[in-house]
Every structure is written in C-alpha cells, then in structure tokens.
Amino acid sequence: MQLFNTLSADERAALIEASGKQRLTLSFYAYAKIEDPKQFRDDMFVAWNRLEVLGRIYIAHEGINAQLSLPADNFYKFKDQLDTVPFLKDIRLNVAVEHDDLSFLKLTVKVRDKIVADGLDDATFNVMDRGIHLGAKEFNSMLEDPNTIVVDFRNHYESEIGHFRNAITPDVETFRGSLPIIENQLADYKEDKNVLMYCTGGIRCEKASAFFKHKGFKNVYQLEGGIIEYTRQVKAENLESKFIGKNFVFDARLGERITDDILAQCHQCGKPCDNHTNCANEACHLLFIQCDDCKGSMQNTCSTECLEVVQLPEDEQKARRRGIMKGNMIFRKGKSDKLAFKQSGELSDTALAVAPKVKGARNRIRKTLIGKGEHYYPKAEVGQFTIKQGELKVGDRILISGPSTGDQQLTLGVMRVNGQEGDVAKAGDKITFNLPFRIRLSDKLYKILE
Ligand SMILES: [Zn+2]
Ligand SMILES: [Zn+2]
Numbered sequence: 001m002q003l004f005n006t007l008s009a010d011e012r013a014a015l016i017e018a019s020g021k022q023r024l025t026l027s028f029y030a031y032a033k034i035e036d037p038k039q040f041r042d043d044m045f046v047a048w049n050r051l052e053v054l055g056r057i058y059i060a061h062e063g064i065n066a067q068l069s070l071p072a073d074n075f076y077k078f079k080d081q082l083d084t085v086p087f088l089k090d091i092r093l094n095v096a097v098e099h100d101d102l103s104f105l106k107l108t109v110k111v112r113d114k115i116v117a118d119g120l121d122d123a124t125f126n127v128m129d130r131g132i133h134l135g136a137k138e139f140n141s142m143l144e145d146p147n148t149i150v151v152d153f154r155n156h157y158e159s160e161i162g163h164f165r166n167a168i169t170p171d172v173e174t175f176r177g178s179l180p181i182i183e184n185q186l187a188d189y190k191e192d193k194n195v196l197m198y199c200t201g202g203i204r205c206e207k208a209s210a211f212f213k214h215k216g217f218k219n220v221y222q223l224e225g226g227i228i229e230y231t232r233q234v235k236a237e238n239l240e241s242k243f244i245g246k247n248f249v250f251d252a253r254l255g256e257r258i259t260d261d262i263l264a265q266c267h268q269c270g271k272p273c274d275n276h277t278n279c280a281n282e283a284c285h286l287l288f289i290q291c292d293d294c295k296g297s298m299q300n301t302c303s304t305e306c307l308e309v310v311q312l313p314e315d316e317q318k319a320r321r322r323g324i325m326k327g328n329m330i331f332r333k334g335k336s337d338k339l340a341f342k343q344s345g346e347l348s349d350t351a352l353a354v355a356p357k358v359k360g361a362r363n364r365i366r367k368t369l370i371g372k373g374e375h376y377y378p379k380a381e382v383g384q385f386t387i388k389q390g391e392l393k394v395g396d397r398i399l400i401s402g403p404s405t406g407d408q409q410l411t412l413g414v415m416r417v418n419g420q421e422g423d424v425a426k427a428g429d430k431i432t433f434n435l436p437f438r439i440r441l442s443d444k445l446y447k448i449l450e
Helices: 009-019 037-050 072-083 137-143 175-185 204-215 226-236 294-297 305-312 314-324 358-364
Strands: 025-033 052-058 062-072 107-111 132-134 147-152 162-163 194-198 219-223 241-246 276-278 287-289 367-379 381-388 391-393 397-402 406-411 415-417 420-422 422-425 431-435 444-448
Touching: 009 381, 025 072, 025 204, 037 052, 037 107, 037 162, 037 431, 062 072, 132 137, 137 147, 137 194, 137 219, 137 226, 137 381, 147 162, 175 204, 194 204, 194 226, 219 226, 241 420, 294 406, 305 314, 358 415, 367 397
Parallel strands: 052 107, 132 219, 147 194, 194 219
Antiparallel strands: 025 062, 052 062, 162 241, 276 287, 367 381, 367 444, 381 431, 391 422, 397 406, 397 444, 415 431
8 A cells, every 4th residue: 555655746747748648636624523633644644645646634523624636537536436425415615716636746745733834723713613614705795795804814925916805814833823814903893794704715714603602793704715616607697706816825826817907016126016936046946926028037936145046066956955044944934135026915906917817828929839848957057858849940939837836938049969069959859058047847838829
C-alpha cells in the first residue's frame, strides 16, 4: 500500500503534460466529527491517489478541508468515492472558474489539530450556532440594505486584488490575527447592523460567524460557499457581480479573474496590475504583485538585494539560505518596505484599468505550438526548450507562455541547437538561448505566425 508520493514536483508536471488530460481544480470542506483522523487520512489517500487526485488536504477531529485537482474523466468516480463517506455525501464541491492543469503537483493529506488555523478555543463557544447562509442573489440584495456592513474575512494580499464593493477589508496577515481586529472595528454594530461576512470558499466564515454571534453580534450572515460559489451562481443566474477584480486562490494560479476590473498596482512601478508572484530568490519567496515589465527587468525578484542573490552561483545561494536569511524571511506575505505601491487596509473600489479579455487577446496572436520549457540556468540567464513539432529559425518571433511566466514575446536571436550554435531547430532537438526571465517546466513555446 503506497501512502506517499514517490515523484518529485517536476516529474509530476512532466507526467501531467504527457497525459494530455484536462484537470479540474476544486475545493470542499466539512465540519464533522472524525474519530480517527489518521486512519481516515490513510483511507482517503489510497482512494484518491488511485483517481490521480493532486492537492492539499487537511484532516482533523473537527472535519476536512480539501483543495485539489483531478482528471476531468475521474470526476464522477471521485464523487462516488466521496458519497461512501456519510458526512461527505452530496457535499457541494467548489469548482474553480479557471483551470490550470498544473495547479497542484502532488497529493498531500495531513492530519492537523484544526482544519483552519483560527486560534479559537472551540470549547468556549457554540461552534454550531453559525450565521445565516446566503446565496448570491440574497447576498446581493442584502448588500443594497443601508443597514448592512460587509466584511472581508480574508487577508490583505487577498482583498487587495479583489473584494466586494464597500467591504471592510482588514489589514491582517492571518485569519487568526483578523478576528480580534475585526471584532474591535465592528464593536458599535453589534445590536442593529446586518453583518455580512465572506471569504474564499466559505470555510473561514463557518467558525468566525459562530464566534461573532458568541461575541454578541445579533444579525450575522455569511456567503454560502464563499466567492467561488457566489461567482458560479452569478454566472448561472445571470446576476450582477458585486465582487470586483480577482479572487485570490491558494494554488499555483494565485488568483482567478471574476470581473475585468484591475484594482491593484504593480508593487514595484505602480502600473495597474493584479498578478501575484513569489520572489524568485528562494531565500525570500515574498508574495507580491509584479507586472510583466518589472518581472523581466527584475528577473522575478522583489528587490535589488534579491536580484543580486539570484545572480550568485547556486551553491552560494544555498549557503546563504542556511544562514540568517531563514525563518520569517521566507514565505512572507506581500509586505516589505521595498514595495512602494503595496496597498492594504482601506481599499478603493475604483478600477485602475480593465483587464484584457484573455481568450480574445490570445486568439488575436496567430501562433503554433513548437515545444516546451525544460530548464532555466539562472547564472547564465539561459532557457532550455525541447522542440516537439515543427521548425524554429533564428529571427522567428516566439511566445513563451505559462501560469507563472505569463505571456512573453520575443525575437529569437542567437541559439544553440543540441549544444552547437545553429540556425534551425527541428522536432526532437534541444535548444538553448538567452532569456532575461525564469521559465518553468510547464511553459509552452510557440512560434508567432505573422
Ligand atoms: Zn511594474
Ligand atoms: Zn525577494
């Protein structure tokens, strides 16, 4: 019985690409009493691994919280499997708006004390006494009520790229940290206001709404299934989306577009932009917003310090990582003095720009798939690609495209074909050429047809 992943993330990515199967990204959660989380974890791992599920799943005595992707072909088998577990029977699955075959690269099922790190002592209040669940239509009409205040229960880097109009968007870094701050901020509204809560998929509000009722708030409502389910209902019922911008998500996509309003700015140059990225310096990995121009000139790093680090030889970078730069330097969420245009706290509802229609924009470029990314050598700033089909010549316009890389166009200058300088590359060849930005294994290489 295999209970753990045996493949590396890179090997997984290669396998997914090779299988050619479209994957669905989805999430679900359930609060339910699980007597033996460890046994449950092992059972689920075996069943889901068989269905080629990838993702991040937390299991605790209090329930399950799952974010995952699976081959679209296995969707109904997966639902059948969930139906064998009494508290997961007919559970609502939040299916993502946008799909990326590489949203998750392995299956991780972990046993935790809690399925959400809320910092609450559940014994001190009735966790079952929750706020009233509202669907998209009811949520919209409740928003029209002047007696309503709407509160975003997510963190600053999430609300920065998208939120409900007029929402209170606390400047908080963790859910745990947000609860006392929000309680303080809303102290005057306990008796007579409708408090409308929302989060990404609904799970954070389940516990928070009960906690706020316990704290004396009389009229507590929560968005059923969060922004993800709201968006689905808005589309299905043709409603107005009062959520504007992008919904931040916790997989490799980092966000899915809900409306074409761009509310945020590139943290480095201030240009309207709502694409999050992680600093390419592994010792930093700061989450921040970066436009394509800055991504190119800064090599996907957050600061001149990090830009210097990524130029160092790999072993020197590793040595540094072992040193003082560890600890809370790693995986900081979007706050650094180096970022001149970072916004949090009170956010504007005014769009700074309109996002181009992704599909339309892509269609306007006539292109043909030539190959895929293989490797990036940061020291030499060289990208390596494998040619899968067709032919590529020096002087061709090319497009490199992927979820982290975005869409990068350039003209092919000097290249090496199978290690030798060459002018033409054909199917099966490996080519390398200079690139000012990092590429990923999942990136696709296109020839642009003029
Ligand atoms: Zn920029
Ligand atoms: Zn950095």
